Amino acid sequence: MAIEPLPHTYPFRFVDRTVEVTGPASGRVRAVVTAGQRLPAYALPGTLCEMLAQAVLLIEGGDADLGRSGFLTGISDFQIERLPDPGDILTIDVRLAGRLGSTVKFEGEIRDDAGQKVAAGALTVKKGTASPESAP
Amino acid sequence: MEQAELKARVKELIVRQLKLEVAPDSIKDSAPLFGESADGLGLDSIDALELVLGVEKEFGIKVQDEEVGVTAFASVDALCNFIQSKAA
Numbered sequence: 001m002a003i004e005p006l007p008h009t010y011p012f013r014f015v016d017r018t019v020e021v022t023g024p025a026s027g028r029v030r031a032v033v034t035a036g037q038r039l040p041a042y043a044l045p046g047t048l049c050e051m052l053a054q055a056v057l058l059i060e061g062g063d064a065d066l067g068r069s070g071f072l073t074g075i076s077d078f079q080i081e082r083l084p085d086p087g088d089i090l091t092i093d094v095r096l097a098g099r100l101g102s103t104v105k106f107e108g109e110i111r112d113d114a115g116q117k118v119a120a121g122a123l124t125v126k127k128g129t130a131s132p133e134s135a136p
Numbered sequence: 137m138e139q140a141e142l143k144a145r146v147k148e149l150i151v152r153q154l155k156l157e158v159a160p161d162s163i164k165d166s167a168p169l170f171g172e173s174a175d176g177l178g179l180d181s182i183d184a185l186e187l188v189l190g191v192e193k194e195f196g197i198k199v200q201d202e203e204v205g206v207t208a209f210a211s212v213d214a215l216c217n218f219i220q221s222k223a224a
Contacts, residue, residue, distance in 0.1 A: 073182050074182055097189060098185055098188055098189045098192070099185070099200065100181075100184055100185045100188050100199065100200070100202055100205055101181070101202030101205075102181075102202075103181050103182060103184070103185045104185075105185055105186075105189065124182055124185065126181070126182070
């Protein structure tokens with residue numbers, strides 16, 4: 001499945017394609033870590049959080065406008081087992097944890113191609129009404 | 137379950153689920169959980185979702201309607217009444 005609707009572009013796009021959608025707001029996304037993502041170690045935890053957030057956006061609907069009108073409002077219980085290396089193929093599993101009005105919480109897990117856990121955690125997203133023009 | 141026991145469980149749930157640094161007993165039964173209030177907790181919509189997830193896990197009660205949530209989570213008293221009405 002193509003994922004062009006994501007508003008993010010290289011080098012800030014950290015996911016490549018949706019592998020499967022398993023249910024409402026739940027599914028699996030594939031990502032290839034490129035050499036360009038060889039960020040300093042202190043920056044990579046943030047990159048992994050963003051990778052999970054982009055996977056959530058894809059699973060939630062993959063819409064460029066929606067992507068610019070939703071806000072990441074919380075990161076919780078995020079644990080990193082190891083930092084990925086360039087060339088790693090990562091699989092991101094996302095599951096809807098709960099929804100109340102416009103506030104949605106997802107749980108996600110990132111694994112490498114050997115099945116080893118790279119990171120896991122939860123994200124809370126609040127859908128807003130900001131127009132694409134007003135987004136940064 | 138007795139009302140006092142339920143209130144204690146609800147207060148412990150609020151503190152645990154939201155990782156608050158207050159004693160459960162310090163939460164007043166009728167004080168508003170959300171918004172600005174001198175004796176309230178000042179919770180926001182993000183906390184509301186965490187509480188919804190906590191109530192679902194602890195009591196097996198699902199809340200998906202935001203309007204229901206606003207009423208049900210207004211205070212400890214309101215939340216206890218909501219839980220009892222769903223358990224009845």
